[in-house]
Amino acid sequence: MSKGLPCEKEKFLDAVRASYVFDYLTSGIIVTNECLYCTVVNKSIGTIFNLDVSTLVGSPVQEVLRKLAPEFETMIKEINSGGMLSDYELAVNISKEIKYLLINVRQILNEDNIFIGLAVTMRDITTLKLRQEQDRVIDRLTAMSQLASCLAHEVRNPLTSVKGFLQLASLKENYVFDRNIIRLMLDDLMSVEAMITEFLQATRPSQGKIALCDLNRLVYKTVLLMEAYARENNVVIKTEFKKGPLVELDEGSIRQVLINLIKNAIEACPNQGGEVTVSTDYDNSSARIGVEDNGQGMSKEVLDNIGKAYFTTKENGTGLGLVVCWNIITQHKGVMSVHSTPSKGTIFNVNLPLGG
Ligand SMILES: Nc1ncnc2c1ncn2[C@@H]1O[C@H](COP(=O)(O)OP(=O)(O)O)[C@@H](O)[C@H]1O
Numbered sequence: 495m496s497k498g499l500p501c502e503k504e505k506f507l508d509a510v511r512a513s514y515v516f517d518y519l520t521s522g523i524i525v526t527n528e529c530l531y532c533t534v535v536n537k538s539i540g541t542i543f544n545l546d547v548s549t550l551v552g553s554p555v556q557e558v559l560r561k562l563a564p565e566f567e568t569m570i571k572e573i574n575s576g577g578m579l580s581d582y583e584l585a586v587n588i589s590k591e592i593k594y595l596l597i598n599v600r601q602i603l604n605e606d607n608i609f610i611g612l613a614v615t616m617r618d619i620t621t622l623k624l625r626q627e628q629d630r631v632i633d634r635l636t637a638m639s640q641l642a643s644c645l646a647h648e649v650r651n652p653l654t655s656v657k658g659f660l661q662l663a664s665l666k667e668n669y670v671f672d673r674n675i676i677r678l679m680l681d682d683l684m685s686v687e688a689m690i691t692e693f694l695q696a697t698r699p700s701q702g703k704i705a706l707c708d709l710n711r712l713v714y715k716t717v718l719l720m721e722a723y724a725r726e727n728n729v730v731i732k733t734e735f736k737k738g739p740l741v742e743l744d745e746g747s748i749r750q751v752l753i754n755l756i757k758n759a760i761e762a763c764p765n766q767g768g769e770v771t772v773s774t775d776y777d778n779s780s781a782r783i784g785v786e787d788n789g790q791g792m793s794k795e796v797l798d799n800i801g802k803a804y805f806t807t808k809e810n811g812t813g814l815g816l817v818v819c820w821n822i823i824t825q826h827k828g829v830m831s832v833h834s835t836p837s838k839g840t841i842f843n844v845n846l847p848l849g850g
């Protein structure tokens with residue numbers, strides 16, 4: 495083999511090697527010749543757009559882009575007018591799924607500065623975008639829950655002093671006939687106080703500490719916390735507890751799961767006659783928590799989508815409640831399943847291994 499300039503065969507092999515390398519890059523790449531006909535369409539383009547790329551090589555780039563997504567029309571105009579694009583972000587709808595792409599279009603010039611083709615690169619930044627958005631929502635929720643716990647603290651202080659004064663008043667001769675009323679007032683104040691204490695515990699960030707826990711007690715306390723919300727929505731919460739052993743879990747996280755499931759159950763209930771049943775059950779190796787409602791239930795489409803970040807059917811929903819639940823349950827090596835019948839109701843079952 496001669497050493498000087500590469501012969502035609504070597505040039506050809508270089509080109510084959512180059513296109514082979516393109517298939518190993520995670521970004522989608524399209525290269526054209528000077529007439530804007532595609533010479534390379536790498537495998538990642540196929541992965542991003544869910545199609546077979548083999549038929550695309552040899553076609554004009556405009557035609558290929560149009561085939562990939564209608565959203566590329568602006569980009570095609572830019573290419574036709576000889577423009578370039580730098581880190582252009584675009585959302586495209588691919589098989590009913592939104593993907594976010596970071597696009598660059600560059601002209602390829604030879605050593606004499608003559609235009610010999612275009613290079614289009616597309617990076618799928620969907621996961622990155624969703625993570626950023628999720629972080630933003632979580633930051634907002636954290637800020638809101640911090641504000642709410644400050645407020646709860648502020649309410650608790652005057653409450654304690656009113657309670658003290660009422661207790662004092664009940665001991666005085668002048669109020670002897672009003673003692674029953676004072677007792678009722680004290681009872682109500684005490685239940686408000688208990689609710690605030692529970693709320694403060696629930697909003698405190700979880701320490702991630704796994705410890706043996708009385709699950710029935712945890713469920714009972716969380717139900718107490720959710721009672722005001724249930725009442726506001728005309729829903730009755732019932733409980734059915736079986737006796738069982740202590741379970742190894744992170745109390746703060748499992749409380750969060752229960753709050754999310756009970757809140758969803760309450761929100762699914764009809765305006766009248768809503769009922770939510772929270773139950774526990776145990777076998778040799780696991781504990782089960784059930785949250786059942788007689789609400790609207792879920793269609794197949796909703797069932798297919800629940801647990802995907804931001805999927806919500808509610809006007810003010812975040813679509814993050816179930817994502818958080820599934821994450822926590824997975825961290826506990828547990829399983830969460832759901833059965834739902836439209837117009838009848840839904841049951842979420844959480845199974846936790848007894849040994850954590
Ligand atoms: N118990 C339930 N009954 C009916 N639909 C439910 C129930 N729980 C969850 N869903 C559906 O799952 C979606 C996602 O729930 P979630 O992740 O908690 O977010 P959000 O409550 O903010 O919408 C809800 O919008 C609702 O459509």
Ligand SMILES: [Mg+2]
Pocket residue numbers: 754757758815816
């Ligand atoms: Mg929810």
